[in-house]
C-alpha cells in the first residue's frame with residue numbers, strides 16, 4: 001500500500017500497490033503515480 005496526497009480532496013489516500021505506477025521524471029527522479037479512488041484525480045508523489 002502507498003500513502004499519497006490528493007490535491008483535490010485535500011486528504012491522504014491509501015492506494016493499493018497494484019494501482020500505483022512507478023515512473024521516472026525527465027530529471028531521473030523516481031515518482032509514484034496513482035488515481036484517487038474517491039474523485040479520480042491523478043496523484044503523484046516523489047519517492048526516495
Ligand SMILES: [Zn+2]
Pocket residue numbers: 006007008009010036037038039040041
Ligand atoms: Zn481525490
